[in-house]
Structure formats: C-alpha cells, structure tokens
Amino acid sequence: MTDCVLIEGLAVETIVGVYDWEREVSQRLLVDLEMAWDNRRPGRSDDVADALDYAAVSERVAARLQSLKPKLLEHAAEVLAEMLMAEFGVRRLTLTLRKPGAVPAARAVGVRIEREWR
C-alpha cells in the first residue's frame, strides 16, 4: 500500500539554531511531509474524519516547532516524527526540514528522515 498524504513547503517561523544569535531571532523553516495513509476509506466515504487531515497536521507541526525552539534540525525532525505517530497514527513517513538562508551560498540546507513503526 503506497497511498500518502502530502504537505509541501509548510513555512514555520521559529527560534532554531545552535549559535547564540540564533536564540534571539525567529527564522523560517520549510517542512515537507510524505505520510503513508490508506486513502481508500476517505476515498469511498468522502468524510474528512476518515482522512489524515493535512490542515490539522500542518497546524500541529507549526505549533510544535514553535514551542520546541530546537537547536538542531535533526532534533526537530525526530520530535515531529514521534508526534505524528503518537497523535495522528502515522505509521511511516518521510520528513524533510529545510532552513533557507542558513548557508548564504545555498538555496537551502536541511535534513531528511524516514521512519516506520510496526
């Protein structure tokens, strides 16, 4: 089963980074998510209660990043993955976090993780 629910380029302003100056300012993170989900039920019922609600996930991801204020992108990614599993029942995901502007010569830098819970 390869059905997914996607979120691409979710922009979140938060405190993030390892350097002292980064603890004083908000910076933009971009979140991409590919979450395995069986879309057959919502496909038949046309009921959002059967779906993995990408609006609800987006809101929760943004709120968690803003409360977490992570130093490392790796930590942020791990915390978000665990949260999506615990709160939304996502069993497999690919999560990409980009930090545009962190390295001026690069369009963006970031991390990508893949997690699966059986």
Ligand SMILES: Nc1nc2c(c(=O)[nH]1)N=C([C@H](O)[C@@H](O)CO)CN2
């Ligand atoms: N693998 C990582 N490397 C770095 C990170 C990170 O989160 N993961 N963070 C920084 C700084 O915060 C940087 O973004 C400031 O420009 C450096 N390297």
